[in-house]
Amino acid sequence: MTNSASAEAAPSDQFAGTGILQVGPVNPTVQAALVSEFGAVRLPDDPEGREAFLGEHANGIRIAVCSGKVGVDTGLMRRLDSLEAIINFGVGYDATDVDQAAERGIPISNTPDVLTDCVADTAMALYLDVLRRISAADRYVRRGDWETKGNFPLAVRASGRKVGILGLGRIGGAIARRLEGFGCEIQYHNRRPVEGSAYSYQQSAEELAGAVDVLVVAAAGGPASVGLVGSSVLEALGSEGYLINIARGSVVDEDALVAALVAGGLGGAGLDVFADEPRVPAALQDLDNVVLLPHLASGTVETRADMAELTLANLRSYLDDGTLVTPIS
Ligand code: 8YV
Numbered sequence: 215m216t217n218s219a220s221a222e223a224a225p226s227d228q229f230a231g232t233g234i235l236q237v238g239p240v241n242p243t244v245q246a247a248l249v250s251e252f253g254a255v256r257l258p259d260d261p262e263g264r265e266a267f268l269g270e271h272a273n274g275i276r277i278a279v280c281s282g283k284v285g286v287d288t289g290l291m292r293r294l295d296s297l298e299a300i301i302n303f304g305v306g307y308d309a310t311d312v313d314q315a316a317e318r319g320i321p322i323s324n325t326p327d328v329l330t331d332c333v334a335d336t337a338m339a340l341y342l343d344v345l346r347r348i349s350a351a352d353r354y355v356r357r358g359d360w361e362t363k364g365n366f367p368l369a370v371r372a373s374g375r376k377v378g379i380l381g382l383g384r385i386g387g388a389i390a391r392r393l394e395g396f397g398c399e400i401q402y403h404n405r406r407p408v409e410g411s412a413y414s415y416q417q418s419a420e421e422l423a424g425a426v427d428v429l430v431v432a433a434a435g436g437p438a439s440v441g442l443v444g445s446s447v448l449e450a451l452g453s454e455g456y457l458i459n460i461a462r463g464s465v466v467d468e469d470a471l472v473a474a475l476v477a478g479g480l481g482g483a484g485l486d487v488f489a490d491e492p493r494v495p496a497a498l499q500d501l502d503n504v505v506l507l508p509h510l511a512s513g514t515v516e517t518r519a520d521m522a523e524l525t526l527a528n529l530r531s532y533l534d535d536g537t538l539v540t541p542i543s
Contacts, residue, residue: 233276233296234529238284240303243522248279252529257290268293277301279529282324283491283509285309291320299532303525304512305329305385307542308435308462323528323538326384328520329512334388336511337430337460340484341393343505344456345372345428347482350502370454370481373397378426380419380442381433381461382408389430389460401425405438419443423450428458435462445470454481460511463489472497475504486511 234254236245248254255271258264272293278286282304288311291297300310300322307324315322343349347369354366377393379386379402390400390413400413403422407415416422419442423429429451433439443457444467451457457480459466468489474480475498482503488494491509498504512521527539 233274235271235275235278235294237278237280237286237290240279240281241518241522241525243519244279244303244525247522247526251526252533254279277529277532279303279525280310282306283309285311286315287311288314291315291318299323299538301525301529301532301538302542303521305333306435306462308464312436312542321532321538322542323525323532323540324542325521325524326540328524329517330384330388332514332517333385333460333511334392336486336507337385337389337432337458338392340458340460340486340505340507341377341428341430341456342372344458344482344484344503345370345375347503349505353502375399375428376401376426377428377430378402378416378422379413380404380422380429380431380465381439382411382413383432383434385460386430386432389432404433419447420450423447423455426451427454428456431457431459431461431465433461433465435464439465441465441467443467443471445474448474448480451480453479456481457483458485459483460486463487463491468495475501 232253234248234252236248236254236256258267273296275294276296276298278294278297279301280286282302285307286300287309291311291314297320300315300320302310302322302324305324305326307322310322312322351366354360374397377398377400379390379400382390382402382404393400401416401422402413403416403419416425431443433442442465448470471483472495475483484505486507487509494506498506512518524540531537531539
C-alpha cells in the first residue's frame with residue numbers, strides 16, 4: 215500500500231492511508247460520510263475484485279464499517295491482519311465473527327436503543343395483522359371477493375391473549391410493554407431470568423410456546439440461538455398458535471416452520487426476517503395466514519437517521535481516542 219493518493223488513481227489506490235473499509239452496502243448517509251469525511255473505500259463485492267483489493271490492501275485496513283446484514287465474516291476477518299475495530303450499522307451483528315474478534319481483541323460497535331421503538335412497533339403491526347388477518351382482508355377487498363363472496367371470515371381476538379416473548383432484551387421488553395396496553399398476559403424465556411421482571415419466566419422455548427397463544431421471537435441472532443424455534447417449539451405452539459419473528463431468520467428453523475404452516479400445524483405467522491434474505495420460501499408466499507415483510511423493522515426515516523448518526527459517532531470516537539460509544543456487550 216502506498217501513502218499518497220493521486221487524482222488519476224484507480225479507486226483502490228485512493229484507499230491509501232485511510233485504513234477504513236466499507237464492507238457491503240451500508241445506509242446512504244453513512245456511505246456518503248465514509249467517502250467524503252473518511253476517505254474510505256468499499257470492498258468490491260465480486261470475488262475477483264475482492265481478491266485483487268485484499269491482495270494489495272488487506273494489511274492496511276484498520277477499521278471495517280459494515281451493516282448488520284453483511285458483517286465481517288470469518289474468512290474476511292482472517293485476511294485483515296491489522297484490523298483494530300468493527301463499526302456495525304444495526305443492533306444485530308450476527309453476520310460478523312464475534313468470537314474471532316474477541317480472540318483478537320477487536321472491539322465491535324452496534325446501534326442499540328435508537329431502533330428499539332420502531333422494531334417493537336413492527337412486531338405489533340405483525341401481531342395485529344396476523345391475528346386480525348388485516349393483509350388477507352385487504353387482498354380480499356382488492357380481489358373483489360367482498361362483492362362476490364360476501365363478508366370476510368372471522369379472525370381471532372388480538373387483545374387479552376397470552377403472549378410469549380423469546381428474548382426479553384431491550385426490544386423484547388418494548389414489545390412486552392406494548393402488548394400490556396392490549397391487555398395481554400406476558401411470559402418469557404431468556405438465556406437467564408431478567409432481574410426485576412414482573413413477567414413469568416419459562417425454562418425453555420418449548421415450555422414458553424406450550425404456555426402461550428402467540429410466540430414473539432426477539433432473541434439476538436448468532437451461533438447460540440440458531441434453530442432455537444424448531445419443530446418441537448412449533449408443535450408446542452400448535453395449530454391455534456401464532457409465531458411472530460422480528461429478530462433473525464436463523465433463530466427459527468425455517469424448513470420446520472414452512473412444514474408446520476403448510477400442514478396447518480400453526481395458526482399463522484408474521485415474519486420480518488428469513489433464513490436466506492432476500493429469498494422467501496415460495497410455499498410461504500402461497501399462504502394467506504402468513505404476513506411477509508422485507509426485513510424493514512427499523513426502517514423509518516427517523517430511526518435510520520439515528521442509526522446512521524450513532525454509527526458515525528462510533529467511528530469518530532474510535533478515530534479520536536480509540537473508544538467506542540456503543541460497544542457490543
Ligand atoms: C437493519 C437490523 O435492517 O439492526 C438490526 O439488527 O436487523 C435492522 O435494523 C439492519 O441492521 C441493516 O443492516
